[in-house]
Amino acid sequence: MDKHSIETVFNKYLHPIDEGILIKMAELFELDKYVKKLSVVPFVKLFTYAQLKQISSLTDISFELNKDPQLRKEIGLDSISKSQLSRKLRDISPKIFDALLRHSIQKVRQKYGLRKGNQKLRKLHLIDSSTITLSLKEHPWAPKNRYTSGIKLHTRVVFYDDVTYLDDLIITPARPADITQLDPLLVKVHGTFHVFDRGYFDFKIFEKLCSKGIRFATRIKDNTVIQVVEEVPVPESSSVLREAIVFLGKMRHPLRLIETVDSEGNQIQIIVNDARIPAEEVSAIYRDRWKIELFYKWMKQHMVVKTMYGKSPNAVYNQVYIAMIAFCLTLLLQDDLFYKGTLLVLKKHLAKFALARYLEFKKELFKPPSRTSEGKKSYDYEQEFKEILKDVEEGRFKE
Structure with a gap:
């Protein structure tokens, strides 16, 4: 200091x-x-x-x-x-400590967030939450259910230029739904791009983002009412199965619906309010949402946040x-x-x-390695995605 x-x-x-x-x-x-x-x-x-x-x-x-x-x-x-x-x-x-964290985040933004500031497309604001389960007997002030308690980390991280850094954090007891904390986590600046999952699905919020020129991508819920306006031709060689212009529910702003498959071969439907990004790019952007799960995994494995003092x-x-x-x-x-x-x-x-x-x-x-390397190996991002997806589906990151 x-x-x-x-x-x-x-x-x-x-x-x-x-x-x-x-x-x-x-x-x-x-x-x-x-x-x-x-x-x-x-x-x-x-x-x-x-x-x-x-x-x-x-x-x-x-x-x-x-x-x-x-x-x-x-x-x-x-x-x-x-x-x-x-x-x-x-x-x-x-x-x-909330103030001190925000002071630290500001310094991180100055280091990482201002690089190539005109390249906004691949600067993603990823929003999600993760629950840390606690003992109900020792922490009765944060009941999660009848048997356990917990706290929920509502988080916005930035994924940019292969770096993931914390950009905002709200800590609450475990019970409040994710959607209750979406508004304060949004970066309300024209052109910013948010990616979040179906826990933040809300037509009114989508309308506000569209009207203010704030971009977002998320998956739709299975029971969502969709009105198709136009089917967009998709090249046969594309990994995208379908693209269409649609209205969701009673929304006034049209959105793009993009159907693709995840790494397990499961069909997923993504909506996005940016008309210029290629459909395959949208698919890649949504996949980058899993970087926030990696952030949670890193914090829980390598910092002291699961065992409470x-x-x-x-x-x-x-x-x-x-x-x-x-x-x-x-x-x-x-x-x-x-x-x-x-x-x-x-x-x-x-x-x-x-x-x-x-x-x-x-x-x-920075000491050179003591033995000769076999050469730089390419990183298997596909395998990383499969492992993270499996962990999330089995609930290991949410607890």
Whole structure:
């Protein structure tokens, strides 16, 4: 955070978080007014470190800090107990971490979102939700059904230039339907392109998007009333089975209906309100919607969001916000390093060398392979899509 003393990997990792802004936030919400030991700055540092290292319990976080003098110096704490961590996590308002996440997202947008800004077609805003199931006994404030509770992450990510980055997040208890959070997740700028699934199917919203020139693509529901205006000829060589101009329900704006098949050979129907995109491109764009499922999978596997540190709403929400902040920080460092490897490999190196000198970390990260490679292998996107589709259909990403 202190730009004059960036020496360790972890210090460099935290650099995008402006410590002055964080302190002002703490003053605004009076978070440190009666605090003698664990103020907001070391709190953020410690829990970000826990996300980076995937430390899954408050007991282990406390142990890690208390046994390591270098970590204590890095964080700015002499010692800490599990109960102190628990109280702070419970008492601190999630508003500060919501604001800090949006500050981090803005920095990511500046890094990734402004590149080739005139090429809007392939800059996709993907909207979806994912549920994290919790114990009903420990989290009765967020009932999901008679047996479990949970929280729902309503998310917008941007997929652009082969990079997926978080663009907005709303956390709610599990029960509210996805459609209730669609409006605040939409980017209401002419020309933007949204892709979402059938959980956000709403004629009134579609009408508003059409009238404002905001593009979208989604699948239709099986019982949707369709009025065909015109059948559009499709080349025999095309992967598209059918294209038509249609009206849905009582909508006033016409839409394009495109029928194609997914990777399993199942026929799907996609509607889109952009008249210029080739039908095969629409099919490819809808397939890119699965990038948001990859994002959820990555977060649940490589950050601490499935095992909760605390039981209160504040504790749960704060943990998820800090996990998302850590994801943004990892993306920002990847860009600073011009690192072309995967985000997971970078995170593993960060976890291993967190308290090492930054120059040593860079040397290790970019060290040539010790044995000769067999050559660059092409990435099997079709296989990736099949695996993600199977996982989603079996419900493994929604829980």
